[in-house]
Amino acid sequence: MKRRINYYQDLAANYSKPGLVSPELAEKLIFEAEKFISLKEDNFPAITPDYPLEQIEQENKAWWPTHCEALRQGRGDILTGEYRQDLVYFCQDGPYYGLEEQKEREQHWWALIAQPGVTMCWPIVMFHGEFVWFEWNCLDNATNETIAKGSVAWLRRGHRGGCYLKGEQLTFYRDVFAPNELLKLMTTAK
Template identity: 75%
Template sequence: MARTNYYAHLKANYSQPGLVPDTQKAELIAEGLRIVGLKEATLPTIGPDYTLEQIEEENKDWWPTHCEALRQGRGDILTGEYRDDLVYFCQDGPYSGLEQQKEREQHWWALIAQPGVTMVWPIVMFWGEHTFFEWKCLDDETHETIAKGNVTWVRRGHRGGCYLKTEQLTFYRDVFAPETLLKLITT
């Protein structure tokens, strides 16, 4: 069976540590901020003026910006990717809207973006407005996996943002982040 390079046609490869040059990281953060600014107040309709093909291409453009925002703990960008009426299914949920998951999710972001840990996404797949990915966080010194999960986003491209997220998370070392790590997340 042929192996798949899930990043072959994307702007950056986040399948393992060390593949994204520093100069590109800053560009991806700037692009992530730009994309968040394109989200419309009303979820756009899929049709001849906004096709599933266009949405899928926009989701592929967005993907590396999302990865870099997570690696840098950019909670401002990460929250901006969600619609106000987000539905989020995970083992602690379900959550509805942006406030219900905020307290819990900031701990997750702090743990996966902490110094000495690198988050990677070995698998990412796109289909219309659906983006599926698997992730894990690696301790840079011991190489142990400290957390892992798989996620599906239903994201209506740049104009719509994410309105449904499903996630399975497993944290091996910590479940709640200490205050020192929480302070590193940009709000």
Template identity: 75%
Template sequence: MKRRTNYYKDLAADYSRPGLVAESLQSELIALSLKINGMQEKSPPVIGDDYTMSQVEQENKQWWPTHCEALRQGRGDILIGEYRQDLVYFCQDGAYYGIEEQKVREQHWWALIAQPGVTMTWPIVMFHGEFVWFEWSCIDDDTNETLAKGSCVWVRRGHRGGCHFKGEQLTFYRDVFSSPELLELITKS
């Protein structure tokens, strides 16, 4: 029988289900995410001897828990900072080109999946060089109802490059646009 994979084995935190990340680590991850966003260069770095694909993959593994924590905390300011200005984003409502085009739509998604009483989880995450592929689901803390789920790929050139392509399949089972009250909870960029 094939052995199951622990996708979080070598990562700083496990976001595969609720309740696995200590509060002190959550704060550290938010601080790290702000630092990582500040490392993004104006132009994507060239992959070569000075910046290898192996280093990019390691940086993506370091970044991953910071991304999860930023989403759980509704930190839209951090989330938008993860993208390059020239982001290409393919999804059922897109394609979106650049971070301004998708910002209005995506803030509704963030508000729904980060709302109080809901916990987002990422049971599967895989890394290959620039590629980060994951599945996610949002679960109501009281009813255990799945509000939304999806799968996503980021093409992210490590800390220096940020995300330049995102492709996502999203399914929302409850609500499609968030209420104005939920939008207020998302940190504005």
């Protein structure tokens, strides 16, 4: 039988289920998320001996918990900042090209999965160079029902490049468009 692994064993925080991240660590991760976004370069960085895939993978592993915390806190400004301007986003409502096409649709998804009383979790995350693949689910804190789930593949060129390609399969079990009161809870991009 194949050995099961803890996908978070070498990461700064474990987002596989609710209740594993202290408020102090969450605050630190938001600070780091803002720092990582500031490192993104205007010109897309090449993979070179000075910026090898091994370094990119380590940067993606450092980034991952900050991404999870930004989603849990509804920080749309951080989430948008993780993308390159020329993002390619494949999903069942897409494809979307650039940051403007997906903005209207994605804000509803973010508002639903970050709503009060719901905790988003990522039980599986894997890294390979600039490739990040993960599964997620959103749990209702009162009923324990899964309200949404999905699997996602990101191509992220580390801190210097950010996410340039995203492919996602999403399934929502209740609600598809967020009501205005949830949309207002999302921090908007600056």
